[in-house]
Amino acid sequence: MASLKPIITLPLRPRDEVKLAHDKLFHNDIIGRRIRDTLSTRKRRAFRVTDPTLAEYTDLTPRIVTPIYSQDAAAIVSLLDLNPTVPGTDDEKLEIFEAGTGHGALTLHLARAIHAANTAPPPKPEKQSDAQTTDSQGEAGTDVADQQLEAYTAWLKSRRAIIQTLDNRREHSEHAQNTIKNYRNGMYYHNIDFHVGTIEQYISSRLSKSPTPFLSHAILDLPDTHTYFKLVAKALKPNASLLVFCPSITQINTCALDVRKNGTPLFLEKVVELGAAIGVGGREWDVRPVRPRAFLKARAEAAERGQAAVEDSAEAVEQSEEDGWELVCRPKVGQRISGGGFVGLWKKMFIE
Ligand SMILES: C[S@@+](CC[C@H](N)C(=O)[O-])C[C@H]1O[C@@H](n2cnc3c(N)ncnc32)[C@H](O)[C@@H]1O
Missing domain, CATH: 3.40.50.150 (Vaccinia Virus protein VP39)
Known part of the structure; x- marks a missing residue:
């Protein structure tokens, strides 16, 4: 939806609504509209539908x-x-x-x-248990859900x-x-x-x-x-x-x-x-x-003054690096x- 300040709705569901300050917008009023259609709330605030x-x-x-x-x-x-x-x-x-x-x-x-x-993914089974309960075919329903899950898992690996x-x-x-x-x-x-x-x-x-x-x-x-x-x-x-x-x-x-x-x-x-x-x-x-x-100059000067011997040990050289x-x-x-x-x-x- 677009107004001066765009509003992102949740996925549209017939009975849901968008809460606005002292107003609301019903999902039902948006569902079925085309992109760029305008609509207004009960309090006549205008909105334009966009993606x-x-x-x-x-x-x-x-x-x-x-x-x-x-x-x-x-x-x-x-x-x-x-x-x-x-x-x-x-x-x-x-x-x-x-x-x-x-x-x-x-x-x-x-x-x-x-x-x-x-590649395009196969349908993702929502939840295995959902797939089973929405299908009243008993064992056959479980098989369909299992096959879907198997296909989706194979696709994920590919x-x-x-x-x-x-x-x-x-x-x-x-x-x-x-x-x-x-x-x-x-x-x-x-x-x-x-x-x-x-x-x-x-x-x-x-x-x-x-x-x-x-x-x-x-x-x-x-x-x-x-x-x-x-x-x-x-x-x-x-x-x-x-x-x-x-x-x-x-x-x-x-x-x-x-x-x-x-x-x-x-x-x-x-x-x-x-x-x-x-x-x-x-x-x-x-x-x-x-x-x-x-x-670097100070180090070179110190070396010239005979302090280089100090750096001869491996530890000192490492330290100096x-x-x-x-x-x-x-x-x-x-x-x-x-x-x-x-x-x-x-x-x-x-x-x-
Ligand atoms: C600034 S947010 C990242 C925002 C993200 N890039 C985005 O575009 O939405 C930092 C995230 O790092 C997580 N986080 C902080 N320390 C973490 C850690 N040691 N290991 C994994 N995640 C960590 C936080 O929980 C938080 O969700």
């Missing part, structure tokens, strides 16, 4: 956690440079890991981006592109699942596997089944992102990307310094500031660990910094 775009839907649906806003989600999908191939080509499976699921806003944008890689999304809060995951199911009859829902638990549990259990890296992309939108880099990097295929979304540039800095300190095989490809004030596509930042000249690093951290263009979030994009290095 929400995915951007409107993710920005306006009721939420219990802050989503990545649609224009930032679109920029993230673009930065990932997803190129899923159509069914019939025998390319490797495209697996994308996302934590946390949150509102499911980015999940839905990702699921749309990979949609064309998968998917060529999947979003593996994880949240540690069950209520967030369930809310996101419902939101995603309600968008255009769940057309993108089937491209997603939802997980509740920890990143460690998910990645470690996958790698214990097969140690071969399986992820083409990983996205982290949660606190303390840097603490998951080492583990997630193990699951990334060579040249796969790890993208993090953080509210502050200092969190990207922490990730960059941690990667260097831990020797994690990741290369920082890009840092981009996103947000309404920045404009479409984001503003690129220059974030690099550097050793300021003053530090960690000392004196600072981060260059500035917008690549423009002067003012305002609002929005920051994206860091790392690429998994090839390890011989």
Whole structure:
């Protein structure tokens, strides 16, 4: 529905209604209308029927956690440079890991981006017990439900592109699942596997089944992102990307310094500031660990004064490799910094 402030209704059901301030809109008055038809409430407020775009839907649906806003989600999908191939080509499976699921806003944008890689799913049995109780044919009904479930499970295994999304809060995951199911009859829902638990549990259990890296992309939108880099990097295929979304540039800095300190095989490809004030596509930042000249000069002078012997022990040399690093951290263009979030994009290095 569109008015000055668009309203997203729940799926339309004859007896349901949309509550408005001192007014209401009956689903029955909307059902059967064409897109762009107008209608009015009992109190003569006018509305126009529309189909929400995915951007409107993710920005306006009721939420219990802050989503990545649609224009930032679109920029993230673009930065990932997803190129899923159509069914019939025998390319490797495209697996994308996302934590946390949150509102499911980015999940839905990702699921749309990979949609064309998968064939149409067979009908999903709602719940096995529902399928059994709605069919009064006794045993035959159970068979139909079992066959449906079997076909759907086989289809899930055959998917060529999947979003593996994880949240540690069950209520967030369930809310996101419902939101995603309600968008255009769940057309993108089937491209997603939802997980509740920890990143460690998910990645470690996958790698214990097969140690071969399986992820083409990983996205982290949660606190303390840097603490998951080492583990997630193990699951990334060579040249796969790890993208993090953080509210502050200092969190990207922490990730960059941690990667260097831990020797994690990741290369920082890009840092981009996103947000309404920045404009479409984001503003690129220059974030690099550097050793300021003053530090290097002082070290050289100390060496000349005969202090080099101190650094002859392996420990001292190692220590010196960690000392004196600072981060260059500035917008690549423009002067003012305002609002929005920051994206860091790392690429998994090839390890011989
Ligand atoms: C900001 S929200 C993510 C929003 C999401 N990207 C979207 O577009 O809707 C962060 C989510 O991360 C989850 N989270 C926080 N810490 C986590 C952890 N250690 N492991 C998994 N999920 C976590 C939270 O429960 C929350 O749902």
